[in-house]
Amino acid sequence: MSLCGCKRVTPVRFIAKMRGGSQSTLIEASDGQQYVVKWQHNPQGSRVVLNEALGSALYKEIGLPTPQWAAIEIPDAFIDANPGMWFDTANGFVRPTAGLHFASLRMGTETxxxxxxxxxxxxxxxxxxxxxxxxxxxxxxxxxxxxxxxxxxxxxx
Structure with missing residues (x-):
């Protein structure tokens, strides 16, 4: 557990870029699970990560189902090795920032x-x-x- 009271994981494998304005990514983590990662400082702004964490807490508090989430620590080396994760902007590709990011457990199974x-x-x-x-x-x-x-x-x- 980390200071946020959530699980903390590290990336193992970049799987895919997801659709949407925040340009999140699907990553396999150190616990063997797949997570949809919302980056801090993504094209929609830094508040997206906080909104996701608060939204998840709100859903849980009022009894609604929501995927578990984790804080994922993504190092520079992983970002550099996976340019498919970089943000596609009008000015070209922008490298995400290393550090802690919001990771929501992928829903469903491979099948x-x-x-x-x-x-x-x-x-x-x-x-x-x-x-x-x-x-x-x-x-x-x-x-x-x-x-x-x-x-x-x-x-x-």
Whole structure:
């Protein structure tokens, strides 16, 4: 554990760059888990990392499911060895800063399908509608909502 009361991990392998304005990355960490990493000083600003940590704490406090998160310590050598993680900006590629960053445990497994956008015809398939609506209300109340805030997992038949 670290000062934040969260797990602390280090990167082992860069997997992929994620979609979205913060240009987060998918990284395998020292605990064998995969994490979506939001960098401090990302293109959306430094507050994104704090917002993610506070949002996670809020969800847990009001009883909503949220992935576990960890503080990930990413060294200069790992960043230099993986230029695919660098931010793509209008002025070219920008190297992320080494240090502690927010890492949210990846949802689902390698074989599960994860949807970031759910077709409107599938809304009736959502099994935990009350949880989904509770999360939506919490996001709107905390001004933490944008056009893509939810992930949906397809359950095995």
């Amino acid at each position: 599960q399908t994860v949807f970031e956008v759910l077709p409107s015809t599938w809304f009736t398939r959502i099994q935990n509608r009350n949880t989904f609506l509770g999360a939506l209300v919490a996001d709107v109340w905390s001004e933490h909502a944008d056009s893509r805030q939810a992930l949906f997992l397809r359950l095995s038949p």
